[in-house]
Amino acid sequence: MNSPGTQAHHLDDVRILDLFAGPGGLDVAAHFLGFKSIGIEWDRNACETRYAAGLPTIHADVSVMRKTRFDEIPKSVDVLAGGPPCQSFSVAGNGAGRRALDTVKEFIHRLVNGDKEDEAKIDEDLRALGDSRTALVLEPLRWLIKAIETKDRDPYKVIVLEQVPAVLPLWEVYAKLLRGGEGRLEGIKYEAECWELKTEQFGVPQTRTRAVLVARLPEHGAIEPLEATHLPFDLHRGKRNVAQADMLPTDSTIPGAKPHWISMAEALDAASKEKDSPVDVSRLRTGGKMKFFVVSNYGSGGDPKNRGRRKSSEPAFTVTGKISRNKVYKSITEYEADQSDRFTIPESGVLQTFPHNFPWSGKDQAQQVGNAVPPRVGMHVLGMALRGNAPSDEELAAASTWPSVSGATTDELRRLGCGDQSQCPPESHKVTRSRRESAP
Incomplete structure (x- = not known):
């Protein structure tokens, strides 16, 4: 396994x-599976986390990179991966993408069946949707078409995409077109499958549903669905009476059944025991035992009194960029007095299955954590897509700790990613001066 960042100036082996790319959920997964990656990310803060972690990065807008800097991508790259921003499709977002699903499906067909001249018109029509982020769900397809239509490039051998469940119908259109090999895909056919998966069924200590697409060139074989490693969490447990709950089968009553999901307490306790761990959960213990409950930042139906609760013995709510607003209480007395605690950034990262010592950097760190792909899910998806099997127990165990990265490597990666800053997203390196600093 390569150490992250050791080949900042030599990217020929990047696959x-x-x-x-965000702060690096898929890249962290790739690292622990032994694959080298490079990410494109427009947010400067996420880039700072990536540089600190030793992850090769280009600080750029994905669409600008495709149009004007495509030749900077190493020719060794044969896997296209990513999770387009989900805000316009997410239930927690503004819904512009969800409302425009049928329209976006038409754009997908237009991209494949049209020509280069049509793209300007497609861009114009996309802008009329009212949320520029909706258009980003088309970028992976545009990157594939770009690779096919560039003379000295080969088509990507593998494509891995993930998004919120609302995007599954778009992934299904992607899959159908990838299997067909028509239009601008020029007879190049893929084996392609897409499905929803629940993260707690893959050892992530939170409930989070994702829509995943995996496509491979036929010579790499048929695509098998991912096999869950853990039982699902019952989201409706609170609506059953005690008698009904006692009748439900558990992992202890069914021989050979999968283990139950990983709880917040289990994940945080394990992370706190790692050497030099920044995760300190002593404040969450009562009588030596980890026992607390979390109240969600999101009100049910807009009523704060109906906000959901999760016990420490259960998985976390979906970790979003607002996780720092969730309130943590050790007792009902604390709750009544509103004497709450909060998850720290390292703890939030652990609930996303990032290593306990992952070097979160820059600003808006809670948003970075919430935007990321859970690395453990990434390991399962990439493992199946690239080599046909799930990560081993040894690989999963190793993923609890991130290797140290020198300041020199971080500086090299920043130079690689930002250069003289002239090609970074506009205004991204602008420093806002205080009144005192700007006073004459």
Whole structure:
């Protein structure tokens, strides 16, 4: 396994291109599976986390990179991966993408069946949807078409995409077109499958549903669905009476059944025991035992009194960029007095299955954590897509700790990613001066 960042100036062996790379969920997964990746990310803060972690990164807009800097992507890249921003499709977002699903499906067909001249018109029509982020769900397809239509490039051998469940119908259109090999795909056919998966069924200590697409060139074999490693969490447990709950089968009553999901307490306790761990859960213990409950930041139906609760013995709510607003209480007395605690950034990262010592950097760290792909899910998806099997127990165990990265490597990666800053997203390096600093 390569140490992250050791080949900042020599990217010939990079295999995975991570679009919309964020702080590095898929890249962390790739590292622990032994694959090298490079990410494109427009947010400067996420880039700072990536540089600190030793992850090769280009600080750029994905669409600008495709149009004007495509030749900077190493030719060794044969895997296209990424999770386009989900805000316009997410239930927690503004819903512009969800409302425009049928329209976006038409754009997908237009991209494949049209020509280069049509793209300007497609861009114009996309802008009329009212949320520029909706258009980003088309970028992976545009990157594939770009690779096919570039003379000295080969089509990507593998494509791995993930998004919120609302995007599954778009992934199904992707899959159908990838299997067909028509239009601008020029007879190149893929084996392609897409499905929903629940993260707690893969050892992530939170409930989070994702829509995943995996496509491979036929010579790499048929695509098998991922096999869950853990039982699902019952979201409706609170609506059953005690008698009904006692009748439900558990992992202890069914021989050979999968283990139950990983709880917040289990994940945080394990992380706190790692050497030099920044995760300190002593404040969450009562009588030596980890026992607390979390009240969600989101009100049910807009009523704060109906906000959901999760016990420490259960998985967390979906970790979003607002996780720092969730309130943590050790007792009902604390709750009544509103004497709450909060999850720290390292703890939030652990609930996303990032290593306990992952070097979160820059600003808006809670947003970075919430935007990321859970690395453990990434390991399962990439493992199946690239080599046909799930991560081993040894690989999963190793993923609890991130290797140290020198300041020199971080500086090299920043130079690689930002250069003289002239090609970074506009205004992204602008420093806002205080009144005192700007006073004459």
